[in-house]
Amino acid sequence: MWESQELKTREYREMRKTVEARIAEVERKVIVRPTTEVLDGLTAPNARESWKALEEDRNYQRMNAVMPLLFAAVKIKEATKKGRQFDYGRIDIEQHLIWL
Structure with missing residues (x-):
């Protein structure tokens, strides 16, 4: 036109x-999904040590890229008590469907 x-x-x-x-x-x-390279070294028997190495290196970008692959949602319920203590019982974590 x-x-x-x-x-x-x-x-x-x-x-x-x-x-x-x-x-x-x-x-x-x-949502841009990361490629499979983000999981390199994190799915083998040494996954825990590899994750600790990421923490030590402060590689938060890679750690954040892995999280959506593990969890579908993290839901925090409304507080039922007042105070400064966080009630971890309020947290519901939904696993990603690929792990079920």
Whole structure:
């Protein structure tokens, strides 16, 4: 419609702004899954030691990339008591379907 001049510049820009906003919203929701390399060394019998090495190296980026592969969700229930102590019983961890 733009090329055949059925739209005025103002109309085109308004439509484009709407479409770009929709694209930006969808892109914010897209989850980029890490490749299998992120699990190298973490699935063998020495996985615990490999994880400790990541902690010692402060390789938080890789550790964070692994977490979504392990857990589908971590839900924290509403507090039932007041105070400064955190009640770990409020935490529900849903395993990722690939581990069930």
